[in-house]
Amino acid sequence: MKNEVLEAALVNYACPLCGALDDGAVVINTILTKHHAKRVKELHNKTIGYSDKPCKECKGIMDQAILLIGVVEEKTTDPKNPYRSGNKWGVSEDFIERCFDPETAKGILKERACFFSIEAAEKMGFPDINKNA
Numbered sequence: 742m743k744n745e746v747l748e749a750a751l752v753n754y755a756c757p758l759c760g761a762l763d764d765g766a767v768v769i770n771t772i773l774t775k776h777h778a779k780r781v782k783e784l785h786n787k788t789i790g791y792s793d794k795p796c797k798e799c800k801g802i803m804d805q806a807i808l809l810i811g812v813v814e815e816k817t818t819d820p821k822n823p824y825r826s827g828n829k830w831g832v833s834e835d836f837i838e839r840c841f842d843p844e845t846a847k848g849i850l851k852e853r854a855c856f857f858s859i860e861a862a863e864k865m866g867f868p869d870i871n872k873n874a
Contacts, residue, residue, distance in 0.1 A: 748778040806831030828870055
């Protein structure tokens with residue numbers, strides 16, 4: 742007999758900084774109806790949002806340096822969810838203090854990460870992983 746009112750799905754969460762798939766979770770409907778079971782089944786293997794913490798790679802960089810995530814401003818339609826270029830750079834605290842106003846630098850140093858325009862990065866000589874792709 743097939744169960745039509747209960748489903749489970751494996752879902753993914755993306756890193757809030759770089760957007761890479763990181764954490765996964767199991768979702769089960771708690772309202773036992775065909776409608777809710779179908780909605781859960783449709784989520785299987787989908788990315789359903791951002792994790793509440795950085796992925797291992799981003800965290801590793803943040804433990805050693807300040808993480809800059811490259812963003813493409815001209816492709817960004819939502820400032821809270823910028824278009825990520827795929828570039829990541831680790832810079833010193835001194836770099837942040839020299840390049841940003843004191844109040845902005847204070848926030849970046851506290852968070853240990855920020856989104857950074859690839860146009861500005863290019864002008865500063867940062868490598869672009871997408872140039873040779």
